[in-house]
Amino acid sequence: MSAAPVLAVDAVGHTFPSGTTALTGVSLAIADGEFVALLGPSGCGKTTLLSLLAGLAAPTAGSIAWWGEPLPPPGRPFGYVFQAPTLMPWARVAANVRLPLELRGSDRATAQRAALAALARVGLAEFADAWPRELSGGMRMRASIARALVASPLLLLLDEPFAALDEFARNRLDDELSHWWRDAGFTAVFVTHSIQEAVFLATRVVVMAARPGRVIADLAIDAPFPRGPAWRASPAFATLCADISRRVAAAAERAA
Amino acid sequence: MTPRLAWRLLPPLAVAALLVAAWQAWVTLAAVPAYIVPSPRLVAHTLVADRALLAASLGITLGVALQALAVALVVGVLVAIAFAQSRWIEASFYPYAVLLQVTPIVAIAPLVIIWVKDTHVALVLCAAVVALFPVIANTTLGLRSVDPGLRDLFRLNRATRWQTLTRLAIPSALPYFFGGLRVATGLALIGAVVAEFVAGTGGQGAGLAYQILMAGIQLNVPRLFAALVLIAAAGVVLFSCASLLAWLALRHWHESELPPR
Ligand SMILES: Nc1ncnc2c1ncn2[C@@H]1O[C@H](COP(=O)(O)OP(=O)(O)OP(=O)(O)O)[C@@H](O)[C@H]1O
Numbered sequence: 355m356s357a358a359p360v361l362a363v364d365a366v367g368h369t370f371p372s373g374t375t376a377l378t379g380v381s382l383a384i385a386d387g388e389f390v391a392l393l394g395p396s397g398c399g400k401t402t403l404l405s406l407l408a409g410l411a412a413p414t415a416g417s418i419a420w421w422g423e424p425l426p427p428p429g430r431p432f433g434y435v436f437q438a439p440t441l442m443p444w445a446r447v448a449a450n451v452r453l454p455l456e457l458r459g460s461d462r463a464t465a466q467r468a469a470l471a472a473l474a475r476v477g478l479a480e481f482a483d484a485w486p487r488e489l490s491g492g493m494r495m496r497a498s499i500a501r502a503l504v505a506s507p508l509l510l511l512l513d514e515p516f517a518a519l520d521e522f523a524r525n526r527l528d529d530e531l532s533h534w535w536r537d538a539g540f541t542a543v544f545v546t547h548s549i550q551e552a553v554f555l556a557t558r559v560v561v562m563a564a565r566p567g568r569v570i571a572d573l574a575i576d577a578p579f580p581r582g583p584a585w586r587a588s589p590a591f592a593t594l595c596a597d598i599s600r601r602v603a604a605a606a607e608r609a610a
Numbered sequence: 611m612t613p614r615l616a617w618r619l620l621p622p623l624a625v626a627a628l629l630v631a632a633w634q635a636w637v638t639l640a641a642v643p644a645y646i647v648p649s650p651r652l653v654a655h656t657l658v659a660d661r662a663l664l665a666a667s668l669g670i671t672l673g674v675a676l677q678a679l680a681v682a683l684v685v686g687v688l689v690a691i692a693f694a695q696s697r698w699i700e701a702s703f704y705p706y707a708v709l710l711q712v713t714p715i716v717a718i719a720p721l722v723i724i725w726v727k728d729t730h731v732a733l734v735l736c737a738a739v740v741a742l743f744p745v746i747a748n749t750t751l752g753l754r755s756v757d758p759g760l761r762d763l764f765r766l767n768r769a770t771r772w773q774t775l776t777r778l779a780i781p782s783a784l785p786y787f788f789g790g791l792r793v794a795t796g797l798a799l800i801g802a803v804v805a806e807f808v809a810g811t812g813g814q815g816a817g818l819a820y821q822i823l824m825a826g827i828q829l830n831v832p833r834l835f836a837a838l839v840l841i842a843a844a845g846v847v848l849f850s851c852a853s854l855l856a857w858l859a860l861r862h863w864h865e866s867e868l869p870p871r
């Protein structure tokens with residue numbers, strides 16, 4: 355890998371045409387292979403930042419570089435898991451998962467093989483031929499994760515992918531995501547409301563505050579991998595969570 | 611026949627039976643003369659007796675309506691795709707689509723019939739103009755009603771304009787298109803009948819409108835009613851075909867065609 359960070363966010367601000375300033379002065383450098391959790395209250399600009407990182411919109415202030423380039427390079431696919439499942443209702447689950455590959459010119463048979471493998475990874479192998487409406491909310495979210503993983507992205511952006519799931523399903527998927535990340539070696543930016551989820555998954559937690567959205571803390575989580583249920587049950591985990599929660603509360607007080 | 615289909619068909623058929631019974635009762639009890647309102651029995655009798663004449667005319671009118679519908683669908687969808695490509699194209703040309711819609715066909719039909727030598731082609735053109743607008747309006751709306759999240763997904767994966775059109779915009783537009791199609795089938799038939807009235811084509815090319823015109827002049831009211839019944843029935847059948855197509859295309863995914871839970 356080149357020396358340039360995967361993402362270099364420099365003094366980025368974003369103001370919508372409506373006048374709402376969603377972000378101000380956000381600077382971040384994300385290195386290859388990091389797992390960054392973006393943690394913050396609702397409305398602090400997490401989704402906005404993620405869409406800027408994906409190149410879906412241009413920041414109104416500051417700049418972003420991808421692998422040292424001013425534009426997202428076409429050859430390096432992103433995976434993006436939206437906050438809502440965003441499946442095409444007119445296509446079966448497998449066809450939805452195939453989409454990124456087919457748009458990039460893969461032939462159908464190759465794409466189908468990769469889609470079935472990705473669906474198997476998220477535990478939806480037997481739903482490949484189902485229609486999206488036949489899945490539960492959590493299953494739809496998993497299909498959308500399979501779609502993000504299918505093109506073996508170098509950078510995976512996830513917007514609260516498990517927020518709608520029950521705690522057991524969420525913990526299980528967190529365990530699996532952690533394994534996929536270690537196996538595939540992609541760089542991940544994971545948006546979440548949950549301190550526990552952030553501490554469980556991430557090598558680094560970036561805490562944001564609202565109005566205007568900005569970064570208030572940037573902490574390394576040094577616990578070794580693989581992480582599993584034992585990590586979640588350890589005293590170190592509880593200490594870290596309590597520490598972050600204290601900092602978030604303090605920052606909120608300072609802001610108020 | 612599935613029980614669901616039976617449930618869809620039985621209520622309207624029951625209403626039809628009731629209406630026909632009431633009509634028959636009224637004509638009989640009030641002794642309405644047949645040259646004012648013929649009884650359903652007499653209309654049915656006329657349908658059978660004049661079947662050769664009426665069937666030929668029905669074939670002509672249906673032919674015009676179906677060809678007009680085909681023209682309206684092809685032109686309407688192409689225009690809508692052009693509109694969806696750019697707001698400028700839409701802003702520049704949409705007013706003319708509206709103009710075409712609000713101009714009464716009876717007013718322009720004589721001109722078209724003068725300009726176009728072949729009467730059949732002139733009729734098809736007039737009816738197509740009538741049926742065109744709902745196809746353009748609905749399909750344009752549909753092509754623009756794409757889920758913004760899916761649009762982002764396509765952009766993220768560097769979809770070409772063509773891929774975005776065929777794999778995203780067109781499927782999203784289908785429910786709207788079928789709404790337009792249902793309206794257009796009826797309008798194509800109305801357009802065909804109105805254009806025939808204006809053209810007044812008799813002889814070999816006589817459609818149902820001509821039969822109504824002639825029956826009116828000859829005070830052959832039962833035949834007039836029979837022709838009306840045929841037009842109405844043709845309209846219902848065309849509409850049902852459009853609904854069937856919509857169901858076939860949307861039954862797996864769109865709310866409008868899903869079975870009740
Ligand atoms: N398209 C938009 N137009 C105008 N304002 C917007 C738009 N999208 C978001 N905002 C505003 O920007 C701010 C940040 O929104 P954003 O969706 O990024 O928050 P978030 O951190 O993802 O919240 P949540 O956790 O609830 O998803 C909010 O105040 C919101 O009102």
Ligand SMILES: [Mg+2]
Pocket residue numbers: 400401402437513
């Ligand atoms: Mg959000």
